Amino acid sequence: MIEHIFPVHPAAIFILGALVIPLLKGRLKQIYLVTLPVVAFVNLLYLPHSVFWVHHIGGFELIFGRVDSMSLPFGYIFIIMAFLGALYAIHLKGSGEHVAAFILVGASLGAVFAGDYISLYLFLAMMTFSSAPLIFYRRRKSATGAGFRYIMFHLFGGSLLLAGIVLHYTFTGHTHFGPLESGGLYFYLVMIGFLVKAAVPPFHAWLSDAYPEGTATGSVFLSAFTTKVGVYVLIRAFAGADILIWLGAIMAVYGVVYAVIENDGRRLLAYHIISQVGYMVAGVGMGTQMAINGAIAHAFCHILYKALLFMGPGAVLYVTGKEKLTELGGLYKTMPITLILFMVGGLSISAVPLFNGFVSKSMIVAAAGLQGEAAVYILLVLASVGTFLHTCLKLPYYTFFARDAGIEAQEPPRNMLMSMGITAFLCLFIGIYPAILYNILPYPVDFVPYTIEKVVEKIALLSFTFLGFWLLKDKIAGQPTISLDTDWFYRKAGTAFMWFCRNPALAFAGWVDMTFARLAGGFLWFCRNPASALATGVDSMFAFVVRIFVGRQRHSPLRALKSVVGWMDRLSLAAEEAAKRRAQREKMAALAQGEVDVRGIDSALFLVALMLALFLLYLAVKYLW
Amino acid sequence: MDDSIILVVMTPFVGAYLSPLLGLWRERLCHLVAVAAALLSLFFSFRLAGSVLTSGTIRYWVGGWEPPWGIELVVDPLSAFMCLTISLVSLLAVIYSKNFIEKELPGGKMTSYYTLILLLIGGMLGVVVTGDLFNLFVLTEIFSVAAYALVAISGKRGSFIGSYRYLILASIGTSLILLGTGYLYIITGTLNMADLSVRLPAFYDSWVVFGALAFLLIGFGIKTALFPLHTWLPGAYSIAPTPVTVIFSAAVSKVGGYSLIRVLFTIFGLEFITDLVPVAPALTWVAAATILVASMFAISQTSLMRMLAYSSVAHIGYVVLGVALAVEMGMTGGILHIFNHALATGCLFFCAGAVIYKTGIRRIDDLRGLGGKMPLTMAAFTLAAVSKVGIPPSAGFVSKFYLSLGALEAGEWIFVIVILLASLMTAVFYLRVINLIFFGGDKHEGKVQRDELPLSMLVPIIILALGCAVFGIFVGIPLRLVEPAVMVLSGM
Amino acid sequence: MRYLNNSEKKRIVRYRKHLFYLGLLLLALLEIFIPRDPYFWFDGLPVFYSVFGLLGCILTIIICKTLGRYWLMKSEDYYEE
Known part of the structure; x- marks a missing residue:
C-alpha cells in the first residue's frame, strides 16, 4: 500500500514541517519534534534509487531528487541526527531555535539530493541562513559578531560558487551537478565554494569562530551538517582530485595543532571537526572506491560521535554556564553519567576498537596505505594521536577531573541524557556490528576492520599516547587565551572596510550631495x-x-x-x-x-484639473464627432 | 482596436479629476476613488498584457488621428510589463495610504494627496504606453510635478528643502530631455518613436544626433538617479510620505529607466548604441559605479529610510547594467529586476513606514527588538531583504543569476564580480538591521506593545513579501512578458 | 574508594600504575611478535606504533605549545580593541 503513496521529498518534510512548530505548544510540540524525523526516515526508506522532482524553470532544469547510493547514506544520517538533536533540545520553550534547526536539516537534505547546481546553490544558501540563528540565539555580543562573520564568509564562498556555476553554464550549457573536468576557472571557483563549506584551511576559520558561539543545543546541530554537506559535494564533483589528498592531510593535523593551545572546550571540539573532516577530504582526494567508501562511512560515524561530543560540553554549559577549561574541573562527582557518555564519544573519535570511529577511520587510513601515500599516511596517524590526546584525554580531564573548581552542578535534564544515551548506543552498535554501515555504502566493501594486527597496532598507538599525556599533563593545561587563525585576515579586513564606509565613503557621499546642493544654490542665486x-x-x-x-x-x-x-x-x-x-x-x-511665495497646492491642482477637463472634453468631442 | 490601452492611462486621470470634486463633499471618499482607479488600472493592465501576449504589439491612435499628426500609443511587451508593475505597486500604495495618511498628514490634505498620487500614477502609465517622444516628455513632466508636490506635502521641517532640491535637479533633467527631443525633431521632422527609428539612420554621422542622445541620456539619467546624478533621491525618499516613497522607488525611478531603454533601443537601436557610439558600454560602467558606490553609502547610513534609499539606487544600477549589456540574458535580468526590485523595495519601504507609523522610529539602532513586537511586519522585512541580497529561492536571486549570465554572455567578467561583490555589501547592511531587529535585545520593553498594523497596511506588506518568494519559484510568470520584451527590443 | 584512607589510596594508585606499565610492555611485545602486513617499509618495524604514539604525543605538545606561546596565542580581548 505504501508504494502507492508518492514519495515526499525529505527536505520538504522538514522545511514545511518547521513552519508548523510555532503553532504548537507544550507536550504536543515535544511529540511533534521527535515524530517528524521518524516520519521522514520511514519516507526515506521507501525512496527508490531514481531521479525525482525535475522541474524546468526559466530554461533551466532543476533536479531536486537524485536518490542513489551516494546520497542515501547522507540522507539517513542527517535524519537520524535530526532526531537526536531534536530530542536533545526538546526542553526548549521557544520555537525559534527548533524552526531554524529543522530548516537547516531540510536544507542539508535538499543539498544532498540536489542533482543540479542551481538547486544545490539554493539549498546551500538556505543552510547558511538557517544555521545562523542557532548562533544568534546565544544573544551575546561575541555570538552576534561570530554569527555575522559566519554568514558573510559563507556568502563569500557562495558568491564564488555562483560565479563558478554561471561560468560553468556559459561554457558547457548545462547545470547538471556531476564530476567536474579539471582545469578551467570554474573548476577552481566551484572547488573553493565547496572547500568553504567543508572548512578546509585556509577557508576554515568560520567553523572554529562560530560553532563554539552557538547555543548549547544549537551547536549540536551545527556540528553535524554544514561540513558534511561540504564533504558530500566534494565527493560528487571532485572525487580523485589530487590536491584534496594534501589539503585533507594537512587539515587533519592543522586542527590538532590548534586544539593543543585552545582553552574553550567547544572550540577545541570545533578544531577537531576540522581535523576529522580532513580525513574525509583526503579520502575524497584519493578517489578510489575504498577511499570514497571510507569518506562516506567516516562522515556517517563522525556525525554521531561529534554530536555526542558536543552534547557533553553542551550539557555542562547548560548546567553550569561555563565552557572555558580554566573555569571548569572536578565535575565527575556531580555529572558521572554525562562523563561516561562523553567518554564514549571520545573513544569513538579516537578510533578505539569496538567504537564506530575505528571501523570508518581505519578504512581511509588503509586506503592511503594501499595507495602508497607514505607522507599522507604518517600525517593521518599523527592526527589520530592528537585527536585521542585532546578529545579523549585533555578535554575530559580538565572538565571532569583535575582540580576541583567547586562548581554546583547536577545531571542535565532527562531528554539530554536520553539523546546522549541513544547516540552513544549507536556509536557502539556500529563499532561492534559494522556490516550495517558497510551495507549502505555506494561501493562493495572488502575491508575487514577487526584483524588482530590492526587492533593491536591501534591499541599500542593510543596507549603510548596516554603515557605521553600522563607525563606532560600539566604542560597542556588550558590557558586563558584565544588563538590567531586565518579569520584574522577577514576580521581585520572587515573592520577596515567598515571604517572605510563610515569615514571616507560617508565623507564622499556628503561631498557629492554638497556639491549638487551648491550647484543648485548657485543656480538659484543666478536666477534671482x-x-x-x-x-x-x-x-x-x-x-x-x-x-x-x-x-x-x-x-x-x-x-x-x-x-x-x-x-x-x-x-x-x-x-x-x-x-x-x-x-x-x-x-x-x-x-x-524676500519670502518665496509658496502657493497652496490646491490652486495648482485646480489648474491641472482644469487642463484635464479640457483634454477630456476634447477627447469626448473627438469621439462623438 | 483594444480600448484598454487608453483606459489604462485615463482611469487614474479621471480619478484625479473626480477626487477633488468628491473631496469637497466627503474627504474620505478620495481614498475610495483612488483605490477604484488604481484597481481599474491594474485590471486594464492585465487585459493589455493579455492582448499583447496574444496579438503582439498594439498601436492606438488617440482620437483616430494617424501619426505623425496625432498621438500614437504603442504597447509592446515591455510597456505591458511596466504597466503591470506600476499599477500593481500603485494599487498597494494607495491601499496602504488609508491609515498612514490619516495619521501622518492631518489637516485636510487628504484630497490633495490622493489627487496628486493619481496624477503621478497616470503620468507614469502614460509614459510607458506612449509612442511619441514629445508625449513622453510631457507625461514625464506631469508625473514629476505631482512628485515634487508629494514630497513637500507633509509640510514638515525639511520637506520643502528636499522637494526643492528634487525639483531643481529634476527640472534640469526635464529641460535636457526637452532639448534632446527638440534636436531630434529639428533634424528628422518627426516625434513619433517608430518614425524616428526609421529616419535616424540617415543622420547617424550628424553631431546633432549625438547631442540629442547626450541630452536625453543625462536627462533620463537624473530621473533614473544614476550615480552621480542620484543626489536628489535619498532626501526625497526619506521625506516623502511612505506610500509615495514606495511608488518612487518601485515605479518612478523605473519609469526613468524605461525611458532610457526606449531612447536607447527603440529610437536609436542596438547597432547605434553599441557599435557606432559606445553608449551602452559606457552606461554599464556608470551602472557598475552606481551599484558599488550606492551600496557603500548605504552601509554608512544611520537612518533606515536613507539606507533603503541608497540600496534602491544600487538596484536601479542593476537594471541599467543588465539592459546596457545589450545581450539577451542581461536584458532579461535587467528587465526582470524592474519587477523583482519593485516587489522587494516596495515591501521594505512599507515596513519602514509601518515602523514609523507605529513607533516613530527612524534610526537603525532604535530598531532593536522590534521583531518581537511586530513579528509579521518584520518577517516580511526579512523576506524582502533576502530578496534584495539575492539569496535563493527569492525573486532577487533570479534576476541576479540572469544578470551574471548576461555579463558572461557579453564577455564582461568584471561585472560578475561587481554583482557578487555588491550582493555581499547588500548583505552587510541588511543583516545588520535584521540582526538588530530579532536578536538585538529589547530596547522598548514595556514601551511598545506587541501590536500589528491595521489591515490596510499589513495586507500590502504581506502581498509584496509573498511576491518576493513566489516569483523566485515561479519565475516563468514574469518571464512570459520579459522574454518577448527582450525579443522586441533587440530587434529579433 | 571514598572510604579508604590516604595511604591505602596511594597504594591502589601505585598498583594501577604498575598494571598500566605492564600492559604497555605487553602491547609492545605483541607488536613485535604478531604477524604484520605493512603498507610501507617503516610501519612494519617492530614497536613502530608504540614509539610513534609516545613521540607523536610529546612532540605535538611541545611544538604546538611553542608555536602558541610565540605566535598564535593572544589575550582574550585581542579583537576587541
Whole structure:
C-alpha cells in the first residue's frame, strides 16, 4: 500500500514541517519534534534509487531528487541526527531555535539530493541562513559578531560558487551537478565554494569562530551538517582530485595543532571537526572506491560521535554556564553519567576498537596505505594521536577531573541524557556490528576492520599516547587565551572596510550631495538677478585673473615689473574696484531675496484639473464627432 | 482596436479629476476613488498584457488621428510589463495610504494627496504606453510635478528643502530631455518613436544626433538617479510620505529607466548604441559605479529610510547594467529586476513606514527588538531583504543569476564580480538591521506593545513579501512578458 | 574508594600504575611478535606504533605549545580593541 503513496521529498518534510512548530505548544510540540524525523526516515526508506522532482524553470532544469547510493547514506544520517538533536533540545520553550534547526536539516537534505547546481546553490544558501540563528540565539555580543562573520564568509564562498556555476553554464550549457573536468576557472571557483563549506584551511576559520558561539543545543546541530554537506559535494564533483589528498592531510593535523593551545572546550571540539573532516577530504582526494567508501562511512560515524561530543560540553554549559577549561574541573562527582557518555564519544573519535570511529577511520587510513601515500599516511596517524590526546584525554580531564573548581552542578535534564544515551548506543552498535554501515555504502566493501594486527597496532598507538599525556599533563593545561587563525585576515579586513564606509565613503557621499546642493544654490542665486549675477561673475573673474599676475604674491613673476610698468598699477586698481563692485552686487542679489511665495497646492491642482477637463472634453468631442 | 490601452492611462486621470470634486463633499471618499482607479488600472493592465501576449504589439491612435499628426500609443511587451508593475505597486500604495495618511498628514490634505498620487500614477502609465517622444516628455513632466508636490506635502521641517532640491535637479533633467527631443525633431521632422527609428539612420554621422542622445541620456539619467546624478533621491525618499516613497522607488525611478531603454533601443537601436557610439558600454560602467558606490553609502547610513534609499539606487544600477549589456540574458535580468526590485523595495519601504507609523522610529539602532513586537511586519522585512541580497529561492536571486549570465554572455567578467561583490555589501547592511531587529535585545520593553498594523497596511506588506518568494519559484510568470520584451527590443 | 584512607589510596594508585606499565610492555611485545602486513617499509618495524604514539604525543605538545606561546596565542580581548 505504501508504494502507492508518492514519495515526499525529505527536505520538504522538514522545511514545511518547521513552519508548523510555532503553532504548537507544550507536550504536543515535544511529540511533534521527535515524530517528524521518524516520519521522514520511514519516507526515506521507501525512496527508490531514481531521479525525482525535475522541474524546468526559466530554461533551466532543476533536479531536486537524485536518490542513489551516494546520497542515501547522507540522507539517513542527517535524519537520524535530526532526531537526536531534536530530542536533545526538546526542553526548549521557544520555537525559534527548533524552526531554524529543522530548516537547516531540510536544507542539508535538499543539498544532498540536489542533482543540479542551481538547486544545490539554493539549498546551500538556505543552510547558511538557517544555521545562523542557532548562533544568534546565544544573544551575546561575541555570538552576534561570530554569527555575522559566519554568514558573510559563507556568502563569500557562495558568491564564488555562483560565479563558478554561471561560468560553468556559459561554457558547457548545462547545470547538471556531476564530476567536474579539471582545469578551467570554474573548476577552481566551484572547488573553493565547496572547500568553504567543508572548512578546509585556509577557508576554515568560520567553523572554529562560530560553532563554539552557538547555543548549547544549537551547536549540536551545527556540528553535524554544514561540513558534511561540504564533504558530500566534494565527493560528487571532485572525487580523485589530487590536491584534496594534501589539503585533507594537512587539515587533519592543522586542527590538532590548534586544539593543543585552545582553552574553550567547544572550540577545541570545533578544531577537531576540522581535523576529522580532513580525513574525509583526503579520502575524497584519493578517489578510489575504498577511499570514497571510507569518506562516506567516516562522515556517517563522525556525525554521531561529534554530536555526542558536543552534547557533553553542551550539557555542562547548560548546567553550569561555563565552557572555558580554566573555569571548569572536578565535575565527575556531580555529572558521572554525562562523563561516561562523553567518554564514549571520545573513544569513538579516537578510533578505539569496538567504537564506530575505528571501523570508518581505519578504512581511509588503509586506503592511503594501499595507495602508497607514505607522507599522507604518517600525517593521518599523527592526527589520530592528537585527536585521542585532546578529545579523549585533555578535554575530559580538565572538565571532569583535575582540580576541583567547586562548581554546583547536577545531571542535565532527562531528554539530554536520553539523546546522549541513544547516540552513544549507536556509536557502539556500529563499532561492534559494522556490516550495517558497510551495507549502505555506494561501493562493495572488502575491508575487514577487526584483524588482530590492526587492533593491536591501534591499541599500542593510543596507549603510548596516554603515557605521553600522563607525563606532560600539566604542560597542556588550558590557558586563558584565544588563538590567531586565518579569520584574522577577514576580521581585520572587515573592520577596515567598515571604517572605510563610515569615514571616507560617508565623507564622499556628503561631498557629492554638497556639491549638487551648491550647484543648485548657485543656480538659484543666478536666477534671482541674472544680469547682476553675470556682471558679478565677470567682475570676480577679472579680479581673480589680475590678482594672479599682480596680486599679493611676493614672488609673482610680474611683481618685479609692477614698479616699472605703470599700467600694472592701473590694472591692480581696476581689480580692486572690480572686487568691490562684486561685493556690492552680491549684496544686491542677496537683498532681492524676500519670502518665496509658496502657493497652496490646491490652486495648482485646480489648474491641472482644469487642463484635464479640457483634454477630456476634447477627447469626448473627438469621439462623438 | 483594444480600448484598454487608453483606459489604462485615463482611469487614474479621471480619478484625479473626480477626487477633488468628491473631496469637497466627503474627504474620505478620495481614498475610495483612488483605490477604484488604481484597481481599474491594474485590471486594464492585465487585459493589455493579455492582448499583447496574444496579438503582439498594439498601436492606438488617440482620437483616430494617424501619426505623425496625432498621438500614437504603442504597447509592446515591455510597456505591458511596466504597466503591470506600476499599477500593481500603485494599487498597494494607495491601499496602504488609508491609515498612514490619516495619521501622518492631518489637516485636510487628504484630497490633495490622493489627487496628486493619481496624477503621478497616470503620468507614469502614460509614459510607458506612449509612442511619441514629445508625449513622453510631457507625461514625464506631469508625473514629476505631482512628485515634487508629494514630497513637500507633509509640510514638515525639511520637506520643502528636499522637494526643492528634487525639483531643481529634476527640472534640469526635464529641460535636457526637452532639448534632446527638440534636436531630434529639428533634424528628422518627426516625434513619433517608430518614425524616428526609421529616419535616424540617415543622420547617424550628424553631431546633432549625438547631442540629442547626450541630452536625453543625462536627462533620463537624473530621473533614473544614476550615480552621480542620484543626489536628489535619498532626501526625497526619506521625506516623502511612505506610500509615495514606495511608488518612487518601485515605479518612478523605473519609469526613468524605461525611458532610457526606449531612447536607447527603440529610437536609436542596438547597432547605434553599441557599435557606432559606445553608449551602452559606457552606461554599464556608470551602472557598475552606481551599484558599488550606492551600496557603500548605504552601509554608512544611520537612518533606515536613507539606507533603503541608497540600496534602491544600487538596484536601479542593476537594471541599467543588465539592459546596457545589450545581450539577451542581461536584458532579461535587467528587465526582470524592474519587477523583482519593485516587489522587494516596495515591501521594505512599507515596513519602514509601518515602523514609523507605529513607533516613530527612524534610526537603525532604535530598531532593536522590534521583531518581537511586530513579528509579521518584520518577517516580511526579512523576506524582502533576502530578496534584495539575492539569496535563493527569492525573486532577487533570479534576476541576479540572469544578470551574471548576461555579463558572461557579453564577455564582461568584471561585472560578475561587481554583482557578487555588491550582493555581499547588500548583505552587510541588511543583516545588520535584521540582526538588530530579532536578536538585538529589547530596547522598548514595556514601551511598545506587541501590536500589528491595521489591515490596510499589513495586507500590502504581506502581498509584496509573498511576491518576493513566489516569483523566485515561479519565475516563468514574469518571464512570459520579459522574454518577448527582450525579443522586441533587440530587434529579433 | 571514598572510604579508604590516604595511604591505602596511594597504594591502589601505585598498583594501577604498575598494571598500566605492564600492559604497555605487553602491547609492545605483541607488536613485535604478531604477524604484520605493512603498507610501507617503516610501519612494519617492530614497536613502530608504540614509539610513534609516545613521540607523536610529546612532540605535538611541545611544538604546538611553542608555536602558541610565540605566535598564535593572544589575550582574550585581542579583537576587541
